[in-house]
Amino acid sequence: MVKFLDTQAINYEINEMLKDTTSPILFLVCPYLKICDSFKQRLEDRDLYKLETKFVFGKTELHPNESEWINSLKYVRLHFSKDLHAKCYMNDKVAIITSMNLYEFSQLNNKEMGIAVYKDKDCELYNEILAEVGRIIRNSDDLELNVKKLTPEDIKKRDISTGYCIRCGEATPLDVKSPYCDKDMKTWKRYSDVEYVEKNGKCHICGESNESSFSKPVCKTCYSKNKSLF
Numbered sequence: 180m181v182k183f184l185d186t187q188a189i190n191y192e193i194n195e196m197l198k199d200t201t202s203p204i205l206f207l208v209c210p211y212l213k214i215c216d217s218f219k220q221r222l223e224d225r226d227l228y229k230l231e232t233k234f235v236f237g238k239t240e241l242h243p244n245e246s247e248w249i250n251s252l253k254y255v256r257l258h259f260s261k262d263l264h265a266k267c268y269m270n271d272k273v274a275i276i277t278s279m280n281l282y283e284f285s286q287l288n289n290k291e292m293g294i295a296v297y298k299d300k301d302c303e304l305y306n307e308i309l310a311e312v313g314r315i316i317r318n319s320d321d322l323e324l325n326v327k328k329l330t331p332e333d334i335k336k337r338d339i340s341t342g343y344c345i346r347c348g349e350a351t352p353l354d355v356k357s358p359y360c361d362k363d364m365k366t367w368k369r370y371s372d373v374e375y376v377e378k379n380g381k382c383h384i385c386g387e388s389n390e391s392s393f394s395k396p397v398c399k400t401c402y403s404k405n406k407s408l409f
Contacts, residue, residue, distance in 0.1 A: 180300035184293040189279050192295055193268055197221030202270035205232040206312050209266050212236040212257075213245065213282035213350065226252045235312075235319055237263030238341075238350075258319035266293075267312060273297050274308040282349070288362060343386035345396050346377050355408050358383040358396035367393065 184192060196205070198221050205225065212234065214222070225232055235258040249255060268275045277293025298305040342353035344360035346367075351360040359367055367375075373393040380391035384401035391397070402409070 180297060181304070182295040182297070184275070184277065184295055186279070186289070186291045189275065189277050189291055189293045192273070192275055193218070193279075193281075194221065196268060196270055196273065196275070198224065199270060199272070200225060200228045200230060202272060203230060204271060205230070206235070206267070206269045206316075207232065207281065208235045208263070208268070208312055208315060209281055210237040210263050211280050211282060211350075212238065212249070213280070215281065215283040218281055219248065222252065222255065226254050229254055231256065233258060233316060235260055235263060235315055237261055256321070258316050258321060260315055260319040263315070263319075265315075267308065269308065269312065271298070274305055276308065283362075342383045343381050345380050345383050345389075345391035345393075348381040348386055353384070353408075355383060355396055358391070358393065 194217070196202075197218055222232060232252075232255045234255055237260050249257070266277050266279060268277075268281075274296045275293055276296070277291060279289070279291040279293060296305050296308060341350050342358065343349065344351045344363055345358045346363040347360060349360045357364065376390050376392045380389050381387065382389040382391060382398040382401055383396040384405060385398065387398065389398040397405070
């Protein structure tokens with residue numbers, strides 16, 4: 180039996196899955212290693228119960244605060260699969276295949292769809308999904324994140340195809356002419372003040388604290404090292 184899920188139902192089902200502390204294993208397969216605060220709390224609870232979570236992701240760019248949080252969890256195992264685009268979340272009871280990522284913007288702003296497959300209702304299909312998740316994990320790389328402050332040398336060497344929202348610090352496509360994530364860009368456009376300095380601003384390139392504005396979205400160090408972007 181397959182159950183159709185709309186956006187609200189997907190949020191509900193994932194939340195129920197994450198708070199289930201009777202499931203010894205949890206698989207989170209999602210391109211982005213970005214998780215909304217409410218889901219983070221559920222994963223922290225699982226960690227307290229010493230329950231393993233396997234997180235498979237495909238994008239390496241990550242804000243330092245997110246890395247620090249992941250590293251604080253002892254029972255989360257990270258696997259990197261560079262070609263990953265699938266979104267699948269499952270435990271020993273149910274598998275959810277969906278278009279939704281785990282970060283807040285997807286949940287609040289996007290129209291999502293998905294399906295839920297329950298092991299007790301359709302064991303054969305559930306096992307097919309489990310087998311595919313297992314295959315993805317076997318062909319992925321185990322990964323340990325190390326929290327590291329980026330130096331100017333790091334910035335110069337890395338591929339800066341991803342930047343940081345100058346308001347919230349979330350990873351977002353690097354574009355000095357649009358230095359906000361989608362959510363904060365919508366808010367900024369209400370006033371469109373290019374000189375407004377963010378109260379807790381971040382540099383669009385390195386993600387560190389900075390007096391950033393739409394017209395001056397990066398710190399002095401990043402500007403001097405990346406003048407070709409301007």
